[in-house]
Amino acid sequence: MQRVKGVLLYSGGLDSILAAKLLIDQGIDLTGLYCILPFYPPDLNPEDLESSKLAKQIGLKLEYYRCDKEYIEMVKNPPHGYGKHINPCIDCKLFFIKKAAELMLKINADFVASGEVVGQRPMSQLKHTLNHIEKVSGLKGRLLRPLSAKILEPTIPEIEGKIDRSRLLDISGRGRKRQMELAKQYGILNYSHPAGGCLFTDRFFSVRLRDFFTHQDAFTATDIYLLTIGRHFRINGSLKLIISRDERESIELEKLSGFADYFIRPEFKGPSAFITGVLKEEDLDLINSIISRYGKVTETENSLTLISKDKSSREITAEPAADDTIIDSMRL
Ligand code: SF4
Structure with missing residues (x-):
């Protein structure tokens, strides 16, 4: 029998690792999409990243997307605006989810999953924002959040019985206790901090990037790396x-x-x-x-x-x- 296929938006953070574990343990053929932010050197080998090594450790195969001009154009003019600094979190998530949706179609998978938890972050993970992201990304009914699935509407693959909903979780809120307990149970160490490494949330980097956008029309991902x-x-x-x-x-x-x-x-x-x-x-x-x-x-x-x-x-x-x-x- 052919295994159910899925794509997971993977960040190397604990929540996306746990989401991967929940699905892999159900026997799902899961591919992680790892989006490499433009703060890394152009000659980076993504296999060398700690997040890649962690993925290997939990049996998650990865595809990489390197943030390029298209992504930076979004950062310059995010339709949903910025967070505290120059972080366009809602549009950034939408962008990555759309990339995951493209991969889903390419490999003929049934769904896209992410490690998002309802109510965990102020802007991008409120329930109505999660619903909005699902609608705008064109993934209606096919966007699964394994860590909060039981408090969200069942997705199509859950209804079709391709995913066992009873083995998914009902986590919500900002607390990290349950995630930490699960990490311990699975023996997962060295995961990256949520939003760690995202310089769009950094006050000093924001000053440089705003100056850059003000003075330069044409750019590449290397220009953003140079800002670091x-x-x-x-x-x-x-x-x-x-x-x-x-x-x-x-x-x-x-x-x-x-x-x-x-x-x-x-x-x-x-x-x-x-x-x-x-x-x-x-x-x-x-x-x-x-x-x-x-x-x-x-x-x-x-x-x-x-x-x-x-x-x-x-x-x-x-x-x-x-x-x-x-x-x-x-x-x-
Ligand atoms: S913290 Fe950075 S990487 Fe994460 S969603 Fe916001 S802008 Fe995107």
Whole structure:
């Protein structure tokens, strides 16, 4: 007999792991869809993520979706608005559920499941919001929340007897006690924190992203990753500077230097600089002084190499910062 197939929206958090366990233990042929947020390096191997290792541990096979331009366009203009910072939680969930629905159709599965719990989060998991997400995603009757299933209307695969509803749960609210007990029972350790790793909920990252959306129309997922690296300075409306904070970031910026309009390498111990926009001759002194402020300029080691997008380069002499207050006012 052919096994019932399902798709699970998998995040690596405890709730999605428990939802997976409840379904896999019923013998369902489950595929997890893991959506990789744009905060990870472009050369990331998703198999190396802790969440991938956890999925393997519970016998959940994964498909990956890497958040790209389409996702970032949604973050820029979320129809349901933002949460406390620049987190578009309702539209983000809708987006991922739609991706899971596409996978469901592709692999001929019966339903999409998620680890959502009724009433757990203020905005995205209230009962009426869960119903709204189900309606808008086009999954009416096929969106299953195994952890709260018994307090929600039965889904089509439950009614058809493809899923045993009696083996699903009735968890609701913000408490985590039952989930923790289940984790212990299943021997699940090392799961990630709910919303952990989502920088859209971070106050400082939100400032950078709002600045980015204000000044740049065209973008890629790599631009969003760049917002996670280094110190950022808005020099003027058409010029932005990123400088590394340590060796790891210098290496990372160097790897991505092909995306920069200009790149500066110090010939002394100091930060690399990644520049986007229109660099005018009169901006150079300021940029030079910012880099010099964070570097160890000496009498003999004091030059910078400025490389343009066309790979032409020239040497400039490092000059320490004249006025720190101007520099600080440009910091994002
Ligand atoms: S916390 Fe981040 S990843 Fe989670 S739903 Fe909100 S925006 Fe999406």
